[in-house]
Amino acid sequence: MSDDRLSRVFAALADPTRRDIVRRLAVGDAGVGELAAPYDVSLQAVSKHVRVLEEAGLVSRSRDAQRRPCHLEPEVLDLMTKWIERYRQQAEERFSRLDGVLAELDQPEPLGEEGAAS
């Protein structure tokens, strides 16, 4: 069930702090301490945020001495984009058709539909 995965990714990005972490990780990998520095919350809180991002598949982690560098995993972002774009395009396509219908109502003879509504 990739449904659960999608839910976790959306939920992970629903938090402004976590979105900011993602934004910074897009620039380059970082340890929890570095990530925590700009925010005025405890290190543990940031550690939790990172764990949420990790469980959503958005970041992976490795070891470097005592540090646990966080690494942004862009594939999951692609998964989201695909989901969103699918329905956005579908909806906009529908609106285009609706616009067509409205235009047709404005001027009842749009083209040369030979059936003719004389």
Add this chain to the structure above:
Amino acid sequence: MSDDRLSRVFAALADPTRRDIVRRLAVGDAGVGELAAPYDVSLQAVSKHVRVLEEAGLVSRSRDAQRRPCHLEPEVLDLMTKWIERYRQQAEERFSRLDGVLAELDQPEPLGEEGAAS
């Protein structure tokens, strides 16, 4: 602060039921009753879900007799896509550069860098 808006949209789509509602609204508008039918939760629960989507700016509503048809608003989806793509591309670009560096380490003379390491 569009930050708050973005948080609400992501949070709204973090729920599978709400994502399914969005999926169905992409096909066409629907009232709360119709939306609720397939799910085995109460009508009130679905009404709440719709409200969340509405407050996130994902759906708008009108009146049609007693019914309150829900209408998918694709612009906000576009907002999300822009946010996601921005960092996905940034991250992938960074990885490409990293790949370049690694390739350079493999074969120290990639092109014709005229400084020459003869």
Add this chain to the structure above:
DNA sequence: CTAGTGTTCAACCATGTGGTTGACCAAGGC
């Protein structure tokens, strides 16, 4: 006016989430 249909409001409950603090584990530096 009355009855019926579609939807929302209100109160409540269980669970999840973001935050805290304090203790603990892991890896190097000395």
Add this chain to the structure above:
DNA sequence: GCCTTGGTCAACCACATGGTTGAACACTAG
């Protein structure tokens, strides 16, 4: 071995969220 550095685990708290039920509202049809 010992202490510092970087990070996690655990218990707890306040509050948000998804769910329920029952009453109320809005609007239409007789």
